[in-house]
Amino acid sequence: xxxxxxxxxxxxxxxxxxxxxxxxxxxxxxxxxxxxxxxxxxxxxxxxxxxxxxxxxxxxxxxxxxxxxxxxxxxxxxxxxxxxxxxxxxxxxxxxxxxxxxx
Numbered sequence: 001x002x003x004x005x006x007x008x009x010x011x012x013x014x015x016x017x018x019x020x021x022x023x024x025x026x027x028x029x030x031x032x033x034x035x036x037x038x039x040x041x042x043x044x045x046x047x048x049x050x051x052x053x054x055x056x057x058x059x060x061x062x063x064x065x066x067x068x069x070x071x072x073x074x075x076x077x078x079x080x081x082x083x084x085x086x087x088x089x090x091x092x093x094x095x096x097x098x099x100x101x102x103x
Contacts, residue, residue, distance in 0.1 A: 019061075022060070023053070024054070025057055025060070027045075028042060028057050028058065028061065029061070029087065029094060030094045030098075032067065032083050032087070033083065033088075033090075033091050033095075037080040037082060038080055038081075039054065039055075039058075042054055042058070058081055061081075065084055065087075066087035066090070067084065067087055068083075069081055070082065
């Protein structure tokens with residue numbers, strides 16, 4: 001039996017996989033869907049994430065356009081991360097992952 005010829009995986013899929021396969025990324029997105037917005041809220045939700053890793057992943061998600069970083073005009077200044085419309089597109093996938101693992 002011969003292997004059937006397949007098209008290469010699209011570059012967009014490879015780029016998304018490169019981001020989402022990084023450790024903690026899906027967990028950070030899920031925490032954001034569940035309402036986490038500030039750094040310490042993400043740390044509390046993810047429990048064992050190293051602070052440096054959390055900072056790096058939040059930055060990567062902002063650069064990818066999935067999260068928006070907002071500096072609040074407070075004393076002392078605070079930073080919040082919110083899902084963008086692009087990031088919200090992942091919510092059904094994240095919820096389905098949870099549903100599938102509970103089944």
